[in-house]
Amino acid sequence: MKQIAIGIDLGGTQVRAALVDEQGNILARAEDRTDAAAGPERVLSQIHGLAEGLLAASPTVSVVGVGVSAPGPIDTVAGVASDVPTLAGFAGFPLKAKLQARFPFPVSLENDGIAAAIGEWRFGAGRALDNLVYLTVSTGIGGGIVADGRVLRGRKGMAGHIGHMSVMPDGALCPCGNRGCFEACGSGTAFTLRARMRAIECGETVLGRDGATIDSQHVFAAARQGDRVANQLVDEEAEILGRGIMSLVHIFSPDIVVMGGGLSNEFDRLHPGIEAYIARWAMPAFRDVKIVRAAMGQNSGLAGAAALVFLAEKSPRDYSRQPRKT
Amino acid sequence: MKQIAIGIDLGGTQVRAALVDEQGNILARAEDRTDAAAGPERVLSQIHGLAEGLLAASPTVSVVGVGVSAPGPIDTVAGVASDVPTLAGFAGFPLKAKLQARFPFPVSLENDGIAAAIGEWRFGAGRALDNLVYLTVSTGIGGGIVADGRVLRGRKGMAGHIGHMSVMPDGALCPCGNRGCFEACGSGTAFTLRARMRAIECGETVLGRDGATIDSQHVFAAARQGDRVANQLVDEEAEILGRGIMSLVHIFSPDIVVMGGGLSNEFDRLHPGIEAYIARWAMPAFRDVKIVRAAMGQNSGLAGAAALVFLAEKSPRDYSRQPRKT
Incomplete structure (x- = not known):
């Protein structure tokens, strides 16, 4: 079975999800208009729904983890969104724990600018x-x-x-x-x-x-x-x-x-x-x-969020210390 | 014998030298007005003279290396000063090789802002x-x-x-x-x-x-x-x-x-x-x-330049990858 990561790019306007392999190829992709005013639980349901839909249509993949890019500033050490002006109810919200509760795979969380940088660095x-x-x-x-x-x-x-x-x-x-x-x-x-x-x-x-x-x-x-x-x-x-x-x-x-x-x-x-x-x-x-x-155009963040998963898997204690060249 | 590094802080006005131990203690110190207009060979002689003077007065130390902080931008990978407005003749000058030719100890070279940051980080x-x-x-x-x-x-x-x-x-x-x-x-x-x-x-x-x-x-x-x-x-x-x-x-x-x-x-x-x-x-x-x-006041750069030497000795291929806590 092909090993893939679920990449999520949560933005104030669109929320995107993709199944991405270790080489950065996007195997399947879905998106939705972010229900930004409805509060974090509704947005979490959107994310989960998009991911579930993609997995249902791709039964032959093995999921390594979920990488999520979200608008900052997010304290990614604590996993807490401090203050996201474009998303209602995300101030002081324990985003990583709440995401982890929805998925049976390990979740990685990243500030969106960093996630997109990783996408361009690994694959772009x-x-x-x-x-x-x-x-x-x-x-x-x-x-x-x-x-x-x-x-x-x-x-x-x-x-x-x-x-x-x-x-x-x-x-x-x-x-x-x-x-x-x-x-x-x-x-x-x-x-x-x-x-x-x-x-x-x-x-x-x-x-x-x-x-x-x-x-x-x-x-x-x-x-x-x-x-x-x-x-x-x-x-x-x-x-x-x-x-x-x-x-x-x-x-x-x-x-x-x-x-x-x-x-x-x-x-x-x-x-x-x-x-x-x-x-x-x-x-x-x-x-x-x-x-x-x-x-990578619009996909820098999606691919970067997915890349986090593979990096985290290789060096779980501190994926930033993973040597870059694979 | 006590292991020490020679720290050099080359500036457009003053050139300073010190014998520094691994804990950042400054054991001896000397300085001179930089002969900035006289060209790089003269400045190199000043650096060498200050270091020699300090070593002559401290016969019981063992020198691990020489760390030099110099005004940037310096290409510290190639060891070449690109363009130092405050020092005549330093444009395209192979500073690291020229320093190495004067000393029997390994020489490390650093941009002055980075050297001072290292001094405050390790010791300040x-x-x-x-x-x-x-x-x-x-x-x-x-x-x-x-x-x-x-x-x-x-x-x-x-x-x-x-x-x-x-x-x-x-x-x-x-x-x-x-x-x-x-x-x-x-x-x-x-x-x-x-x-x-x-x-x-x-x-x-x-x-x-x-x-x-x-x-x-x-x-x-x-x-x-x-x-x-x-x-x-x-x-x-x-x-x-x-x-x-x-x-x-x-x-x-x-x-x-x-x-x-x-x-x-x-x-x-x-x-x-x-x-x-x-x-x-x-x-x-x-x-x-x-x-x-x-x-560290005026000594951040001197101590940081010396710290480079100990870091370089421990991890010669890439001293930046040395774990910080000693």
Whole structure:
């Protein structure tokens, strides 16, 4: 029987489940809209239901364990969700124990940015590298780090909250309550907000013409059609991302920076601006870092959560100490 | 015979040497003004001369090795100084090989921020902790990180250049060439510059009265005497440091943040402002991090450089993988 892990990617909008083998191949996949307002027991039922459905359709697999990626900050040492703004009732919730109670397999729990970093490191754009910074640019900005061949976890396993690096004193308001966080300035949400404001301020753009809605895809589409304001907005976004990434490059000295999340769908348009910022402003010794798009797309977190299971099985006392190369 | 390491702390202003035992005790110490303009061979002679002098006066010790802390960024994997602005002729200089040629003992080389972090971790304020961010606030801002019980090195061993995290777009000019780096806004140099400008702008301060020079000590002294402008300057500095430290706390999730460098002489005055920033603006799960003053003072780097030697001896292939607790 094929040995597989169940990977779960719990987000504020979608909850995804997959059966994943040790090589990161996704054998089966299911998803549901997260019932975010209904409280943790309902969300746990969704997770369990998705996993059960996948297993029922794949009777010939042997399950090694369940790996769960969840929005942070989660204390993964205690297994407790401290404060998840996008999910009602998850403050101080003993998520790992509650998950374990639903499954007859060992459960591993990881902050979502770290899980996605593991996915890209084991199976995606960062394979065979020892130093990787992963960032996801989407509704918010999150991340995870691999340094010196090991996953960086920090106290309570909460390292990698790079979206709450301050990039501008008294800048845009962040969902965390502070102002000027990388997330508040550089996320897809921030980009869309800037586009909507700019469309009101500047007449000379197709954005928002005749009351049309403006989302990030519209800005990139208008930019491709030569709209000057749209191109300016995209160039500004690339500069904000480039500046944040440069900070992370000085802090971690990675081999590679991997960008995922919704805005990475437009990576080809953003990449030259990001790279130009690094080439001009990073210290010379750091300028040759590679900035690449996530190779696993939406599946980085799912595959990373599953990878946790295989790593934990090999070295149960401390899976982070497992040598990376298999 | 007592086993000791020779610790060397090479800086742009001072070069220091010490004989250090495995418990971090400094048995003998010597220093010299760095002949920074005279080129690397002269600086190497200074280092060698200091070490020889210490050994001549301590004939009963057995030397395990030489550990050298030097200003970065240094590629400690290749042993090459890439670009040291404060030392003439150190660009692309094979520092480790040149040091090794002068000593009959094994030489270890480390970026200065990392060496000081190791000193505080093994012997100072971070003993018995697995997650530590060290920052030095002095002429510039540097740092080093211990995460999950191991020294964070990154590609080429260049991690920890936290002074070049961008904290303000188009902010103050940084020696690195960029604008708005943490160092450009928060270092002792930046603090002094702000004080001099403020003294010119505001009449109502004792700072600079009758053409007096203004250095950081003068500002703290005036603040203690109740000078309003001086107190404002100090509060601003604490806020800049608090904001930068908050970013690092979100990024690394440390147990403790250790502040060294010249401005840490005024740690008691700065600490309430730093802590107030963290308490108000860090995400709740991170607010209980401790911010403390470096326990080894000027000796963090010297002791950390020496600690490298003992770590390297125990696990020569990869001293970073040595278990921390001895």
